[in-house]
Amino acid sequence: GAGVSQSPRYKVAKRGQDVALRCDPISGHVSLFWYQQALGQGPEFLTYFQNEAQLDKSGLPSDRFFAERPEGSVSTLKIQRTQQEDSAVYLCASSLERGEHSPLHFGNGTRLTVT
Amino acid sequence: GIQVEQSPPDLILQEGANSTLRCNFSDSVNNLQWFHQNPWGQLINLFYIPSGTKQNGRLSATTVATERYSLLYISSSQTTDSGVYFCAVVYQGGKLIFGQGTELSVKP
Numbered sequence: 001g002a003g004v005s006q007s008p009r010y011k012v013a014k015r016g017q018d019v020a021l022r023c024d025p026i027s028g029h030v031s032l033f034w035y036q037q038a039l040g041q042g043p044e045f046l047t048y049f050q051n052e053a054q055l056d057k058s059g060l061p062s063d064r065f066f067a068e069r070p071e072g073s074v075s076t077l078k079i080q081r082t083q084q085e086d087s088a089v090y091l092c093a094s095s096l097e098r099g100e101h102s103p104l105h106f107g108n109g110t111r112l113t114v115t
Numbered sequence: 116g117i118q119v120e121q122s123p124p125d126l127i128l129q130e131g132a133n134s135t136l137r138c139n140f141s142d143s144v145n146n147l148q149w150f151h152q153n154p155w156g157q158l159i160n161l162f163y164i165p166s167g168t169k170q171n172g173r174l175s176a177t178t179v180a181t182e183r184y185s186l187l188y189i190s191s192s193q194t195t196d197s198g199v200y201f202c203a204v205v206y207q208g209g210k211l212i213f214g215q216g217t218e219l220s221v222k223p
Contacts, residue, residue, distance in 0.1 A: 031209060042201055042213030043158070056210060089156060098209055103148055106158035 002026075004107035006092050012113045013082045021077045021110045025094030032075050033104065034067055035091040043091055049075060050098065082114045117142040117206055121214035128192050128221050136187040136217045138202035146205035147178050149187050152216070153198045161187070161200075192221045 005024040013019050025032050031050055035043035045059040051072035069075040089111050093104040118141040149161040162169050162176040169176055178185040199218050203211035
């Protein structure tokens with residue numbers, strides 16, 4: 001596709017459930033990022049992949065959060081045993097080269113609501 | 116860590132007015148981007164601007180890296196310009212650190 005695609009667009013989970021959020025980056029893009037955006041705030045960095053290698057996961061808030069990109073293309077962000085504080089929009093972004101050297105392009109995000 | 120501060124936090128304009136949004140950052144950065152987040156939540160690239168000035172239609176941006184700030188100019192504003200404007204600095208390996216945004220509302 002022409003842009004970064006994320007699915008589902010909306011997800012409602014009961015507290016304690018596991019969720020999986022998918023990101024399809026722009027074809028050929030090397031770098032992939034996940035961000036979390038709480039209501040009224042700017043996006044906050046979660047994790048970064050260069051191809052299939054996860055180079056930085058310093059922003060993941062707890063060990064309940066796990067991300068993978070096994071073939072260097074599609075990525076999945078998994079949240080185990082969801083809590084209410086996990087409610088947010090999860091944004092995926094990709095860039096053609098290493099992130100320092102090319103602009104990031106964002107998907108529409110997945111809005112997660114934990115009840 | 117690096118701090119990114121945007122001002123003003125909120126701005127209300129009459130259609131046709133001009134405005135300047137400011138972004139200050141506390142450390143040297145590799146690059147800087149300006150985004151517009153529309154009411155549907157989509158983050159749209161406006162500028163990728165490590166230094167100097169760029170223009171795209173009614174929008175232009177200037178980054179003075181040595182003084183650690185960037186400015187976004189909107190001229191002849193339209194109602195479709197409404198939304199939140201974020202600046203984000205590119206830091207340590209490419210991750211973006213975002214400011215808190217400026218929420219712009221353009222009234223007809």
